[in-house]
Structure formats: C-alpha cells, structure tokens
Amino acid sequence: MPHSNDLASADRRGFLRTGITTGALIAGGIWPFPAAWAQPAPSGTLHAGPMQGYVASRSGIVWLQTPGAAEVFIEYAPTDKRDEKRRTDIWKTTAEQAFCAHIVLDDLEPGVNYHCQPYVNNEPVADKTLLLRTQKIWLFRGPAPDFTVLTGSCAYINDPFYDRPGKGYGGGYEIYEPMTRERADLMVWLGDNLYFREADLLSPEGMSLRYRHDRAFKPLQAFLRSTPQVAIWDDHDYGPNDSEMSFPFKGHALNLFKTYWANPSYGLPDTPGVFTKVSQYDADFFLLDDRWYRDADRTSPGDRGKVMFGPAQMNWLRNALLFSKAKFKIIAAGGQFFNDEDAYEGWNQYPIERAEFLGWLQEYQIPGVLFLSGDRHMTELIQYPRPHYGGKRDYPLIEFTSSPLNSGPAKGDDDPNRLPGTLVTERNYGVLKFTGTGKDRTLELATKDVRGQTKWTHRITLADLGWT
Known part of the structure; x- marks a missing residue:
C-alpha cells in the first residue's frame, strides 16, 4: 500500500538518497522559487520528465519534475502481465527540492520489461509512460548479453x-x-x-x-x-x-x-x-x-x-x-x-x-x-x-x-x-x-x-x- 513520504523517512528510496538534507537546502538558499510556484501543480501535469535514471537488476530510478507542489507516484507492471499493477510510495514535490522527485521502483525482477505510468495528484500524466528494462542476471549462468x-x-x-x-x-x-x-x-x-x-x-x-x-x-x-x-x-x-x-x-x-x-x-x-x-x-x-x-x-x-x-x-x-x-x-x-x-x-x-x-x-x-x-x-x-x-x-x-x-x-x-x-x-x-x-x-x-x-x-x- 503506498503511503505519503516525509523528509524524515526519505533516505531509503527518495530524494535524500542523493545526500541532500533539508537543512542544507534551506540554509543554502538553494531553490527560492517565487511563492506562486509553490502552489499545487495541476493534476496529471509534469514540468519535465519522466526520465529514467540508473536501472539495475532489481530496481530502477524514475526522475520527474512537477510545475508546482504535488504528490507523485509511479504505477508499474510487467508488460506481459499488465494486470499485476503495483504502485511506488507517494512522494511530495516541494520548492526546497526544485519540485523534483527520484522515485525508486524496487523489488523488481531481473530481465523484465516494466510499463510505467506516472501520476500527479492522483491523475495519470497523459502520453508520458515509459518502458523500464531491468538488467538480466548472467554471471555464473551464461555469456554476457549483447x-x-x-x-x-x-x-x-x-x-x-x-x-x-x-x-x-x-x-x-x-x-x-x-x-x-x-x-x-x-x-x-x-x-x-x-x-x-x-x-x-x-x-x-x-x-x-x-x-x-x-x-x-x-x-x-x-x-x-x-x-x-x-x-x-x-x-x-x-x-x-x-x-x-x-x-x-x-x-x-x-x-x-x-x-x-x-x-x-x-x-x-x-x-x-x-x-x-x-x-x-x-x-x-x-x-x-x-x-x-x-x-x-x-x-x-x-x-x-x-x-x-x-x-x-x-x-x-x-x-x-x-x-x-x-x-x-x-x-x-x-x-x-x-x-x-x-x-x-x-x-x-x-x-x-x-x-x-x-x-x-x-x-x-x-x-x-x-x-x-x-x-x-x-x-x-x-x-x-x-x-x-x-x-x-x-x-x-x-x-x-x-x-x-x-x-x-x-x-x-x-x-x-x-x-x-x-x-x-x-x-x-x-x-x-x-x-x-x-x-x-x-x-x-x-x-x-x-x-x-x-x-x-x-x-x-x-x-x-x-x-x-
């Protein structure tokens, strides 16, 4: 069951995986965007992305940026088992994080194609799905793939x-x-x-x-x-x-x-x-x-x-x-x-x-x-x-x-x-x-x-x- 994040618990999957702390962001004055930008983003809308980050065998990272504050998550399933949908945790994008999110898809299977649909404020982002392909397991099993x-x-x-x-x-x-x-x-x-x-x-x-x-x-x-x-x-x-x-x-x-x-x-x-x-x-x-x-x-x-x-x-x-x-x-x-x-x-x-x-x-x-x-x-x-x-x-x-x-x-x-x-x-x-x-x-x-x-x-x- 997805749950809303907060910065205190973010280090396992989300933004704090980068080593950026709330204090560093605020003390450094990193993203003092106009106050209007901190208003809720329109549902189902992104400013940029989604982008695939590094994809391993059992996990992958999807980056995205909203036009203002929002709750975001990714719904995903193997392309050949589309009825087995799962959701990532819900993440809140904020001005202190430049309205960006690093959403980790974990507990994935190696060598599987996943259909991924981003959501903003509980609405799907139209025409912004992506195909995430995890790396196959090959060591001690056979030759490296092409x-x-x-x-x-x-x-x-x-x-x-x-x-x-x-x-x-x-x-x-x-x-x-x-x-x-x-x-x-x-x-x-x-x-x-x-x-x-x-x-x-x-x-x-x-x-x-x-x-x-x-x-x-x-x-x-x-x-x-x-x-x-x-x-x-x-x-x-x-x-x-x-x-x-x-x-x-x-x-x-x-x-x-x-x-x-x-x-x-x-x-x-x-x-x-x-x-x-x-x-x-x-x-x-x-x-x-x-x-x-x-x-x-x-x-x-x-x-x-x-x-x-x-x-x-x-x-x-x-x-x-x-x-x-x-x-x-x-x-x-x-x-x-x-x-x-x-x-x-x-x-x-x-x-x-x-x-x-x-x-x-x-x-x-x-x-x-x-x-x-x-x-x-x-x-x-x-x-x-x-x-x-x-x-x-x-x-x-x-x-x-x-x-x-x-x-x-x-x-x-x-x-x-x-x-x-x-x-x-x-x-x-x-x-x-x-x-x-x-x-x-x-x-x-x-x-x-x-x-x-x-x-x-x-x-x-x-x-x-x-x-x-």
Missing part, C-alpha cells in the same frame, strides 16, 4: 534573452530522435550537459533556473523517457568556462547535479563530487569528476601538486579498477585524456598526475581499459601508444571523444595520435555496441550524425585490450 550504450557531450540549448548577441550557438536538436530509436540500454552524458550563462552564474538562484529551463526542453523529453540516463559534468554545467576547484558556488552546483540526475551514487561519504561507477553487464563505467578537485589551468604543468582529478579520486579509481572483473573497463571524464595537441584543458596540462596513473596502469597490467571524453566540440578516436614494460609492449590506449550534441562544432586540431578517418566536425553522438561471446566478444564504436547516419565505425577485440 547491449548498446550511447554517449555524447556539449548540449547547448538556445535561450536568446540570456545568450550572447548574434546567431544562436545551439542547434541540431533533431539528434534526439535517432538516439531514441536506438533503444539503447544506457546513455552516458559526458559533461557540458547544459550551459550556464553569465547572468545565471551571478547567483545560485540563476543556476537553479537554468537547470529548470533546460530540463523541460521539448525535443529532449522522449529520449529521457526511452533510455536509462547517467551523467558526469564538465565546466559549463559545473560553473563558468574553464572553472575549477575555486568556484564559490560549487556546493550549489553539486546539489543541483544530484537533484537533476539519477546516478546510483555521487562521490564517497568523505570525498564529495559526481564520480561514480556504473555497471552494465560485462562493462564497468568509471565516471570521473574533472572539476571539483581541479587546479587552475594556469598553474605550471611542472608543479607536482597540480591535479585534475585529485589524490582521493585517483586512489578510488585505482582500487576500483583492481576490484573490477569486467571485460571492459571504461574510464570517462568531461575533458580529454590523451590529446597532446590540446592547448586548453586536457589531461596533458596535468602531466605529472597523468604520468603517475599511466605508470601504475602498466605496473599492474590492467586489461580491458579504454577511455571516453567530451568537451572539444569535435569527435575523434585516439590511439595512445605505450612504451615497452616488463619485456613486452603494452596495448595502446583507446580514447573515444564524442562531442558536440547541440553546441557549435569546432574544426579540431593536429592530434598526431588520432586514428585516420575519425575526425567529425559536425553535431553527432557516440554508440558503443557490445556483442559476441567468449574470446569473440567485441566492442564496436561508432559516431552518428543528427539524422542517425553512421560517420565511422571501429571494432575493438578483447585481444586489443590486453586479454589473452
């Missing part, structure tokens, strides 16, 4: 009143139609998932309003319903351009990220940030935070203390890689890892931190590692060579940079490690297809344009990633 992951970065949505004068910087919003048709198992947003404007960044309130505006963007809604979504950030959805650890509103930025994205976790109890690990069958995605601990770009590259990810996060990453049993270990960040021509914000500007990690990676002979990145407003595939180690040459590191979704494209640079034919200087999204069994398990990387047409593909075998 699955598809989408990725991309730099999603600029025009807002003329607040944009700089001139031609709109954003476009290509039709890209979300082919992305929806992919019926992917996961979408990994690689940062710059929205762009704070200069006026937004003068106050935490302005930042809150940018999230509220962009999440309700109509071309996004069907895609957010269709596919589980997880995210990391980069500079533009963290703070100002090229922002780093000194950004004074970073705490507010983190609370906003936790409110609007439904990742399985955010940092560690004693190590704040947006980093987390997401598992999809035989792939582990290590999603890094390249802003919270970042030193200023202008710090000398030779400074041993200069870091992009920071010691605590890198220690977490090393231990998580050692613990992982996944065939594919995919490390993702907002900025590029191995483009040494990047004169701006790549990990090449933090050479000591990068060298220490690469040395550790070779010392422990970690197989299956490849990298995802965004930021650069162009797409490319980098193959980064590694030196001889222990009498043999280690496998080269592959980095798939996928950008932009909606921002203005760039021309690219003269990266000498770019694989020929992989530079894309138009709006696009990335596709990772995991197929096959045993030693024939492969990963196919692809880039597709706003119409869903393939620009290039690249096949990676387990042997290419150091598996013998």
